Structures are given as structure tokens and as C-alpha cells.
Amino acid sequence: MIPFVDLKAQYESIRSEIEPAVLAVLESTQFVLGPAVAGFEARFAEYVTSERALGVNSGTSALHLALLAAGVGRGDEVITTPMTFIATVSAIDYCGATPVFVDIDPETLTMDPAAIEARITDRTKAILPVHLHGLSADLDPMVEIADRRGLILIEDAAQAHGAEYRGRRVGSIGSIGCFSFYPGKNLGAYGEGGAVTTDNAEYARIISMLRDWGSERRYHHELKGYNYRMEGVQGAVLGVKMDHIERWTEARRAHAARYDERLGELGYRTPIAPADRRHVYHVYAIRHSRRDELQGFLGDRGIATGIHYPIPVHLQVAFAELGHGRGDFPLSEAAADEVLSLPMFPEMTIEQQDEVVAALAEWATTKGAQ
């Protein structure tokens, strides 16, 4: 069996550092926020090259608080991509705002900046691109549009820890960045976790209050807030992992380069990484016209794969109220029909990767690589 990700292999490799760090939190009884979270926040802010990072209890909470800090509320509109995990769009909905979709660039699968302006109305408040699969969206034109039209740019960097755009780290380019530390993410907690990054002291102050019931002083509530605080144990785990994130990212990139070369030779459509961006390969997704059949074939050979994502958000039943149908965002729909995520995790061995490539070689000779 080749797993899709192997969290156990990673745990074994850092067990000797993780266990004392977690035990120290238990002994301190600082279970919520506290010094382990503060220590992690400082390191993560430095990593993202942001002034501030605020630990929260999920990537979804990070998005929700970022939108609230940006002033997004009832009746507002937020421009985003349908080719994402549903959390991006749900966070907009939590604010009482309406998600307004634009289609993707068919090469990178990230939001197409050229399609944004036509969707801006006088109710638009923010633009929310997603760095899908670990590849930065094309941010410079979005920053330009946001500045010119008075909108706030929020980056959904849940899948893109350490990704770069034109030499800058994602999460530091828009006004606010949002990260997830769900266990399978490139930087994963041992439970739920997330962070908001920003250079703006006022946004940081609001977000730090909103995550903790709208208060700076216990039992004095200035804002209607939430219980979105990061747990101490997660801060300790993530703090340990900061020592390894760059090494793990480079391992992912080396695996991706090898897949690119071997699968490219076989004629597969491998993921595109423009030269001005550092892709961190949270997901390594090829495209195939007979994707479901290919997934079944690999499964029969013990190779686990994933689909990120099979249904674009505008076609999800949960968002039927938006009134979209098939054909509204055809590039996202085509991608959703064709993407197939191959095993990708830092600890993947050459032998494991060779097995994946061998199975794909067999498929290509009988059924074709496209």
C-alpha cells in the first residue's frame, strides 16, 4: 500500500522533540493560548514575513476573523474562486456576505485576475484568492485592483505554508493571510489549528479580541466575539515543527520535480508551476480525461489518491441558493472533472514514488496518458 499521506512516519521522525514539548504544556496547565502559542506565533510571523501572526483554532476561523476584521458584513460581497475547499466560501457566508465567484486560470487552477473587475459592484468589500494545492495565485494584479478599487485583499493560504510569489512569502502580500494547520497540511497540528497573519496593527488587535470573546481584559467584552483560541498543545507541536518545515517543503519539491520529469516523459499533464512562484506541493495533482477510471486502477494497485476537489463550490448543494448551474464557471468545472492528486508527503521514499510512476506507466501504455 502507498498511502496518500503518512502522518505516522512524520510523527516517528520527530517524536523525541514533540513529546517533551507537549508534556511541558500539560505540566504548565496552560491549555489555551499561553506561552507555547505565543512562541509559535512569533516564529510563524517571522516565517511568513508578517508583523503579526495570531493563532486560532482552525483555518476556517482564521478566514472568518480576517473577513470580520476587514469589515465584511451583511449585504457585502466578496470575490473568490469556486475551485477551493468549501471553507473559503462558508467563511464569507458566516459574515452574512455573498460569495461572488470568478473562474480560474486553466493552467494554474488559481483565480484568474483578468476576470475580477467585471464582478466588482458597489457592494464588493474584499477579494479572497486561494493558493490552491500550494501554488500562489497571481497576486500582483489583484493587489493593483484592490488598491485602485478600495478593496481588501485577503489570502487563503491554508494550503500554502512557505509558498512564494515573486520572492515574497504568501500570507504577507495581501492585507491579511489565513492559514490552516489541519493535521494533513504542510504544517500540521495534532488536532485543529489555524493562524491569521497581518502587518496591520489594528487588524491584529481586532482579530486577537474576536478570537477570545471580543475581550482584551477578562469579562470586559468590547466586541461580539468567538471562542476561536488556539490550544497550548497545538502551539507546542507547531513550534517544534517550525524547525522542520523548510526541510519538509524541499522534500515535497524534490518529489514533485521527480514526478514532473517521469510523468512528463510518459505524456501526463503535470501541475504547472510558473517560474515566478515557489510551489510547496501540498497537493500534487495531474489531470486526466478518464480520471475516475484511473483512480480506480491505481486503487486496485494499492496506491491511494485524492480529488481536490470533485465539485466546485458553485455546484455544491449547500450553496444552491446562489443560483449557479453547470456552465457558469467552465474552467473550474473542467478541472474538477479531471484533477487527480497523487501520493505526496515529505517522508515518501524513492521506492514508493517509483511504484506510483510504474503504475502510471502501465496505465499510459494501455489507456493513454491524457
Ligand SMILES: Cc1ncc(COP(=O)(O)O)c(C=O)c1O
Ligand atoms: C483552501 C482552504 N481553505 C480553508 C480551509 C479550512 O481550514 P480548516 O480545515 O483548518 O478549518 C482549508 C482546509 O481544510 C483549505 O484547504
